[in-house]
Amino acid sequence: MPLKILGSGRPMRLFVAGLHGNEWKDTSSILENIEAPKTGTLAVIPLVNKENYISTLDDNYFIDIGQKIITAIEELEPEVYIELHSYSAENQTKLTDPERINRVGVPAFSQLDNDVLLGSVVPYIRKKYFPMEALCLTFEIQKGNPDSKKCTALLIDRVKELSSKEEFIKFMLQRYPEQAKKVIEDYKNFYGLQNEDLPYLQDQYMTENKK
Ligand SMILES: [Zn+2]
Numbered sequence: 001m002p003l004k005i006l007g008s009g010r011p012m013r014l015f016v017a018g019l020h021g022n023e024w025k026d027t028s029s030i031l032e033n034i035e036a037p038k039t040g041t042l043a044v045i046p047l048v049n050k051e052n053y054i055s056t057l058d059d060n061y062f063i064d065i066g067q068k069i070i071t072a073i074e075e076l077e078p079e080v081y082i083e084l085h086s087y088s089a090e091n092q093t094k095l096t097d098p099e100r101i102n103r104v105g106v107p108a109f110s111q112l113d114n115d116v117l118l119g120s121v122v123p124y125i126r127k128k129y130f131p132m133e134a135l136c137l138t139f140e141i142q143k144g145n146p147d148s149k150k151c152t153a154l155l156i157d158r159v160k161e162l163s164s165k166e167e168f169i170k171f172m173l174q175r176y177p178e179q180a181k182k183v184i185e186d187y188k189n190f191y192g193l194q195n196e197d198l199p200y201l202q203d204q205y206m207t208e209n210k211k
Pocket residue numbers: 019020023085086
């Protein structure tokens with residue numbers, strides 16, 4: 001499945017779906033049907049692999065079946081990188097459990113509307129292939145839940161217009177203020193940052209925090 005390029009110029013965004021196993025069933029069509037952003041470029045890989053299920057937390061994922069993602073990242077150097085995954089309802093509690101960081105070494109997902117989950121991407125590619133300023137997100141759609149899929153498609157359509165982490169934080173603070181705080185905290189913890197390292201948050205998030 002080739003890489004599809006929509007639009008032109010920067011900012012560059014790369015969205016990928018169907019990363020492993022049967023997840024393509026709930027995710028690939030969203031990227032197959034997406035339209036070009038108003039500014040810059042959107043590159044999409046609607047289907048990475050449907051033969052095997054290897055977790056993206058397994059470092060072998062990106063040197064094996066996910067290799068085409070790495071090739072695309074190196075070629076395009078995207079400012080925004082998004083993975084679309086799907087999960088079974090019975091795993092929801094595990095994925096959103098605050099203890100997930102201690103269990104598997106990655107932060108819990110935040111729950112948005114319609115059982116859509118939001119998280120970052122695995123530390124392996126976040127640190128190795130992206131600068132700190134890049135926006136890297138994972139959306140998890142609940143399997144077999146049409147509302148969850150529809151909600152994700154709408155969110156993705158909105159997020160494809162964003163060009164930076166700052167814009168995303170603004171969007172989150174407006175639309176999902178509670179979840180936004182967790183996303184910001186996770187990001188700060190991951191890079192060992194302090195509040196003063198994120199000046200663009202001073203007027204919005206920080207004043208919000210003092211309330
Ligand atoms: Zn997945």
